[in-house]
Amino acid sequence: MRFAIRHTGCNAERVGILTGFTRLPNASIETPSAALLTQSGSVAHLTAEVLAKVFSNPQLVWVPLSNSAHLETGLKAQGESLAKFIGLSESVTCATLHCMNDITPPGHFEVDMVPVWTKHGKKMINAERYMELMEVFKPDILLAIADSRTTLTDGLKRNTKAVDRTCNMLNICVKKYKASNYLKNSLLVGVIAGTGTMSKCKNCIQNILTYREAIGGVALAGLTDGTEESLNIGIDKLEDIFKDINKALPNDLVKFIDGCWSPDVVVTAIQYGWDIFDGSYPAKLTNAGHALALNFDVNQATTELCLLDLNDAKYKEDFRPVLEGCQCLSCKKHTRAYICHLLNTREMLASVLLSIHNLHHFDQMFVHARNNIASNTFVIYKNHIVNQYMEYKQMQDKAKENVEKPESESEQAKKKICVSNEPVEA
Amino acid sequence: MAFKTPSLSFFVQAECKTTRARSGVMKLPHYSVKTPVFMPVGTQGTMKGLLPEQLEDLDCEIILGNTYHLGNRPGTDVLEKAGGLHKFMSWKRALLTDSGGFQMVSLLKLAEITEEGVKFKSPYDNSEIMLTPEKSIEIQNCIGADIIMQLDDVVQTTYQDYNRIKEATERTSRWLDRCLKAHKRPSEQNIFPIVQGLLNGELREKSAREHMTKNVNGFAIGGLSGGESKDEFWPMVHLSTGVLDKYRPRYLMGVGMAIDLVVCVALGVDMFDCVFPTRTARFGCALTSKGQLNLKQKKYSMDLNPIDKDCNCSTCKTYTRAYLHCIVTMETVACHLLSVHNIAFQMRLMQKMRENIENGTFPEFVHNFVNELYSNGNIPCWVINSLKSVGIHI
Numbered sequence: 001m002r003f004a005i006r007h008t009g010c011n012a013e014r015v016g017i018l019t020g021f022t023r024l025p026n027a028s029i030e031t032p033s034a035a036l037l038t039q040s041g042s043v044a045h046l047t048a049e050v051l052a053k054v055f056s057n058p059q060l061v062w063v064p065l066s067n068s069a070h071l072e073t074g075l076k077a078q079g080e081s082l083a084k085f086i087g088l089s090e091s092v093t094c095a096t097l098h099c100m101n102d103i104t105p106p107g108h109f110e111v112d113m114v115p116v117w118t119k120h121g122k123k124m125i126n127a128e129r130y131m132e133l134m135e136v137f138k139p140d141i142l143l144a145i146a147d148s149r150t151t152l153t154d155g156l157k158r159n160t161k162a163v164d165r166t167c168n169m170l171n172i173c174v175k176k177y178k179a180s181n182y183l184k185n186s187l188l189v190g191v192i193a194g195t196g197t198m199s200k201c202k203n204c205i206q207n208i209l210t211y212r213e214a215i216g217g218v219a220l221a222g223l224t225d226g227t228e229e230s231l232n233i234g235i236d237k238l239e240d241i242f243k244d245i246n247k248a249l250p251n252d253l254v255k256f257i258d259g260c261w262s263p264d265v266v267v268t269a270i271q272y273g274w275d276i277f278d279g280s281y282p283a284k285l286t287n288a289g290h291a292l293a294l295n296f297d298v299n300q301a302t303t304e305l306c307l308l309d310l311n312d313a314k315y316k317e318d319f320r321p322v323l324e325g326c327q328c329l330s331c332k333k334h335t336r337a338y339i340c341h342l343l344n345t346r347e348m349l350a351s352v353l354l355s356i357h358n359l360h361h362f363d364q365m366f367v368h369a370r371n372n373i374a375s376n377t378f379v380i381y382k383n384h385i386v387n388q389y390m391e392y393k394q395m396q397d398k399a400k401e402n403v404e405k406p407e408s409e410s411e412q413a414k415k416k417i418c419v420s421n422e423p424v425e426a
Numbered sequence: 427m428a429f430k431t432p433s434l435s436f437f438v439q440a441e442c443k444t445t446r447a448r449s450g451v452m453k454l455p456h457y458s459v460k461t462p463v464f465m466p467v468g469t470q471g472t473m474k475g476l477l478p479e480q481l482e483d484l485d486c487e488i489i490l491g492n493t494y495h496l497g498n499r500p501g502t503d504v505l506e507k508a509g510g511l512h513k514f515m516s517w518k519r520a521l522l523t524d525s526g527g528f529q530m531v532s533l534l535k536l537a538e539i540t541e542e543g544v545k546f547k548s549p550y551d552n553s554e555i556m557l558t559p560e561k562s563i564e565i566q567n568c569i570g571a572d573i574i575m576q577l578d579d580v581v582q583t584t585y586q587d588y589n590r591i592k593e594a595t596e597r598t599s600r601w602l603d604r605c606l607k608a609h610k611r612p613s614e615q616n617i618f619p620i621v622q623g624l625l626n627g628e629l630r631e632k633s634a635r636e637h638m639t640k641n642v643n644g645f646a647i648g649g650l651s652g653g654e655s656k657d658e659f660w661p662m663v664h665l666s667t668g669v670l671d672k673y674r675p676r677y678l679m680g681v682g683m684a685i686d687l688v689v690c691v692a693l694g695v696d697m698f699d700c701v702f703p704t705r706t707a708r709f710g711c712a713l714t715s716k717g718q719l720n721l722k723q724k725k726y727s728m729d730l731n732p733i734d735k736d737c738n739c740s741t742c743k744t745y746t747r748a749y750l751h752c753i754v755t756m757e758t759v760a761c762h763l764l765s766v767h768n769i770a771f772q773m774r775l776m777q778k779m780r781e782n783i784e785n786g787t788f789p790e791f792v793h794n795f796v797n798e799l800y801s802n803g804n805i806p807c808w809v810i811n812s813l814k815s816v817g818i819h820i
């Protein structure tokens with residue numbers, strides 16, 4: 001695996017390219033980019049056939065063990081690779097421990113073991129077992145096992161434990177990695193934990209850097225445990241962390257970020273040199289019935305909010321595409337009204353159409369980011385995205401306030417009528 | 427042999443010399459459909475998570491929508507503004523809708539049938555609603571399917587009371603007249619009458635004969651596939667196709683298991699629909715010519731074969747049984763993958779039957795099909811008897 005940086009912008013933002021995958025000699029992944037989050041090995045709601053209609057080039061797929069550990073038996077029998085088993089032979093696979101969209105109970109740790117919350121309950125797993133599974137999964141990229149599900153509000157005690165555990169487990173991962181005939185050809189990524197306590201976090205980085213010869217990338221974790229609160233940190237605080245940690249890292253490492261981050265956070269991270277994101281954000285939007293509708297053209301005024309809630313009955317007779325001008329399959333053929341109907345009737349096609357749009361559009365955000373970096377206009381682009389998201393956030397907060405205000409009687413009466421018109425499942 | 431009208435033309439291209447099977451093309455406003463045809467059911471204006479282009483790739487030429495569901499959600503207002511269901515769901519090929527009556531009677535316990543129509547309590551606000559023949563056609567005119575169904579008086583197939591069956595059969599004929607009179611778009615949509623009479627041969631024959639005198643472009647055979655035994659079922663199909671003329675298409679409602687399709691094509695049926703192939707996909711069941719596979723079973727956990735090595739669907743080309751075993755009943759993707767395979771299976775079976783009818787080898791095809799499906803030698807009596815009635819001796 002090779003990582004080449006092609007262009008660095010005015011700040012630390014950079015355009016890079018990942019190539020030389022042993023299994024896929026002709027594949028390349030341009031960065032910054034987002035992976036596609038999978039569930040049991042499949043991109044949620046999209047079969048390989050449909051995914052091929054969304055992306056023509058090889059994609060990076062993100063495979064969390066927490067939702068795919070049950071593939072082990074079949075994978076063992078097959079003995080080839082995860083990518084082939086899940087029907088995505090042409091994709092680059094990246095295996096990791098947790099799915100950032102799952103909210104899991106805190107605690108449950110044991111010495112040098114972390115809990116994985118699978119569909120079949122809690123499984124305690126240590127570094128040896130993790131690497132044994134990786135030997136079966138044969139991913140193209142693997143994140144080391146880590147105690148990574150902490151938040152910025154966690155204190156010194158918790159972060160010290162997290163870093164100690166993560167360092168111990170990395171030591172074993174590296175040993176196993178080097179000893180494995182298959183895995184030594186894949187990209188090993190060290191995980192930065194304990195981010196809530198900067199001094200501890202730096203210890204974790206130091207430990208990763210002692211393995212420079214084995215490790216080709218780092219993943220920033222320890223920021224969020226998947227909960228809403230942990231994600232609402234505020235962009236300023238995150239900006240400092242992205243900047244600080246990036247400075248502590250050598251340039252030639254591929255830099256990953258774990259977590260379901262909204263577009264404003266993503267572009268901020270890109271500005272400070274972060275390359276690859278885990279793709280949990282568009283998946284979360286789809287599951288909520290939301291569509292992302294950012295305006296990427298910095299010269300064009302934004303007219304609509306950048307997030308549409310298609311559950312809203314106001315789209316019932318809206319025969320426009322989700323996003324005018326979007327080149328995705330959903331927008332070229334289908335309307336907001338149709339998706340609204342599919343959500344209302346709980347039809348599976350709603351998630352399919354929303355996935356297609358959200359994955360395409362989220363990917364486009366990265367395409368535009370790369371173009372803007374290359375033409376040294378990234379900061380303008382970044383602000384353009386941040387502003388759109390802020391505007392959406394403000395509207396959200398305002399709407400929340402309105403709900404909290406006591407309603408007048410006539411408003412209550414109006415609501416009642418709405419409720420009685422609500423369709424009921426027959 | 428051709429039957430031509432502006433909204434439906436039916437060209438019979440080949441007739442089996444032994445059985446009543448025939449292959450043809452049914453030209454509808456939105457698409458020319460090759461028959462015999464299987465029509466997958468997309469109840470609420472969507473086919474179980476599949477994109478319209480996937481259905482086209484699977485060679486689906488006509489699909490079903492349910493009037494009762496569509497009339498409620500999204501409702502006729504939205505459908506009218508969208509320009510009909512074709513545009514609303516972005517489906518360019520042919521569509522067929524049912525009358526809504528069957529759903530109403532089967533879904534709602536409180537339905538009451540009078541001469542005026544089907545009276546039921548709205549599940550939305552408990553008010554009384556009347557679905558009349560006129561109302562059913564009004565909704566179906568708004569949905570805009572190529573083929574629409576008359577409202578019929580639905581009685582449970584296994585119902586025994588002769589007087590009630592007689593009343594329902596005769597009322598169905600009267601309602602047909604009202605439907606035809608209410609029809610606003612005869613140049614774009616075809617009303618099919620429904621042959622009723624349940625399991626009573628005399629009433630069924632009378633129903634079919636009466637429908638034959640009406641100005642209609644095709645016929646549906648209804649009141650079957652409702653829990654009756656196969657020995658009771660096939661003679662009613664045989665009787666119906668024997669009375670209905672050869673020139674117009676015949677549609678057997680609610681039938682879609684592979685063996686039923688083969689037998690009923692031999693009995694002279696041209697069109698079928700059934701929710702089974704897509705519904706069973708949700709439970710992890712895959713259809714094959716040797717029967718069904720339940721992929722949830724542990725024996726598939728290390729099976730690296732595709733569902734069916736002779737199937738060329740996108741699922742069989744890409745995925746192993748072992749992987750499907752990991753995801754069935756858990757991920758929506760599994761449901762999509764099995765729906766694709768199961769629809770492909772149905773389509774391939776129909777395609778094979780059309781080819782064999784055209785090549786004059788349909789009886790041989792039936793022999794081979796039956797022998798493969800019942801490779802243990804236990805061929806059900808009804809299969810032997812029904813095929814014997816059209817000259818195939820198994």
Ligand SMILES: [Zn+2]
Pocket residue numbers: 322323326327328329330331332356357358360361
């Ligand atoms: Zn789109």
Ligand SMILES: [Zn+2]
Pocket residue numbers: 733734737738739740741742743766767768770
């Ligand atoms: Zn198949």
